[in-house]
Amino acid sequence: RSESDVKEQQFQQQLIQASHKEWEEFQRLTMQEFALMRSAAQGGNKEQVRAQADSLQQLTEKLSDQIAQHNIAIMKQSPINAAWMGELHRLGMSVKFRKDYPYKKEVQQLYNLLDDAQKETSIGKSVYLALNPPTVVKVGEEAADADMYDLEGKVHRLAEFRGKYILLDFWSRGCGPCIMSQPELKEISEMYKDSLEVISLSIENRKGWEEASKSHAMTWNNWNDLEENNGLYARYGVRGIPHFVLISSEGKVVDSWSGYAKGWLKLKIKGSMAPKQPMRIEWKDGHKLVHHPRKKTEKMEVLTICQVELTDSATVLRVHARYIPNYWIRLDKATFLMSDKGVNYPLLxxxxxxxxxxxxxxxxxxxxxxxxxxxxxxxxxWFDFSEGEHVEGGYYIEGIRLTE
Structure with missing residues (x-):
């Protein structure tokens, strides 16, 4: 056992002892949260459970802050080693994921203690990005590009494929859904070989990526920017994998989403790459028919309004739904239309x-x-389509136009 191992263990023990009471209380509250979740699953009062869970989360967050305060004080007086860097990473992730984190200034001070080599490590880069978030590319904007490498070490950029669509796939071998998606990625790369390039971008380090590639051979582009979760991963705002980004032939982001379910990738690509139908208005038997109405939100949704017919007795919407095969969708009875005058019109x-x-x-x-x-x-x-004002996560389509 090396001296550095002993010093790291001593440092970790110092952190634990400094917040011993807080950790005991944290664990007790966490067990209460688990019990609440079980109660909800067994048919408990959901509103009451949610209120109690929120209260417990506030308490655990307060304890986490007290623990962080103790740890920061110790870190300022301790030499930097692997355990110290690990705690810095944990604090950095709190800065990244918690709005108004109270110790951002202190985390910045700890980061400033790193030398140039430490700042260039994966942890150093992650903490820097937590403190200085990059501008995340949004749908409709120019795609972020960077140097990426294939297994032979050749440098590539997304710009190589300008004129074709690109499906960017962030993955790693430890992600089950990432591996599950690979047969479908292979199908897509073959189905659209003349118009689309699939790029699987590993977020592992070089060694891990090379080992993973032996077990998961790809017939499509298998690249790595060697930045793990600090390069393009951060630029595209990825929070979990698999994460997919669809880029147009003009280099603009068309869509960006996380997660995988069999069949959904092909449906997303099919819907996004289909030729856009022009909006057209006609009159039939005195009724106004709007074909393929434009909408303010142009991103492909589960529900597409293909036609609107305005009659004296009803507003008729002909809808096309596209979603994961054999999964269910639902529309609430409270679904309504809201006109440009702000008046609601119920579903009949x-x-x-x-x-x-x-x-x-x-x-x-x-x-x-x-x-x-x-x-x-x-x-x-124009009008908006809403599944209901009190339907959490309900369908909402904004600005469906009825005039040119």
Whole structure:
């Protein structure tokens, strides 16, 4: 056992002893939270459970801050070693993920103690980015680019594929869903070989990436920017993997999302790369028909309004749904339209979709149905579609246009 190992153990023991009472209370409160979650799962009062859980989280957060305060005081007086760097990383992640973290200034002071070599380590870079967040590329903006390497060491950039779509896949071998997505990524790379390039970007270090690539051979682009979670990972605002970014042939971000479910990748690509249908207005039997209405939010959603028909008795929406095959979607009975005058128009009935129930998507992951709402005024220029003001995470489509 080396002297450095002993010093690291002594440092860790010093941290534990400094906050012994706080850690005991933290563990006790955490067990209470687990008990609350079990109660909720067994049919307990959800609102009451949520209120109690929020109260417990506030207490555990306060304890975490007290522990951090003790640790920071010790770190300022201690030599820098691997354990010290590990604690700095934990503090840095608190800065990154907690808004208004009270010890950001102190974490900056600890970071300033690092020498140049320590600042260039993965932890050093992660803490720097936590303290100085990069500008995250948003949908519709120019894609972030950087030097990336293939297994032979050749340098690549996204700009090589200008004129083609790019599907960027952030992955690592320790991520089960990342590995599950690979057969579908292979299919996509072959289906769209003339118009799209798949780039799997490992977030592991060089050694880990090279070892992973032996077990998970890729017929598509297998690159690494050698920055782990500090390079393009940070520029695209990735919080978890797998994470996918779809980039247009013009180099703009089309969509960005996390997670994987079988079939969903192909559906996302199909929907995003399909030729955009022009908005068209026609009159039929005195009724206004708006085909493929433009909307303020142009990002592909689960629900696409394909046609709006304005009649004296109803506003008719013909909807195309695209979602994970064999997963369910649901529309609440409180779904309504809100006109450009701010007036709400309720849902009257539906065809091809059971409102208020779980409706499972077919194997294709696509379905069509029709919704009937109270009639909008004839002079309505645009409206919003909302699943209900009190439906958490409900569908919302903004600015559906009825005029050119």
């Amino acid at each position: 009935r539906s065809e091809g979709f059971a409102i208020g129930e779980q409706v499972f998507m077919p194997d294709s992951g696509e379905m069509d149905f029709t919704l009937y709402f109270a009639p909008l005024p004839k002079d309505t220029r």
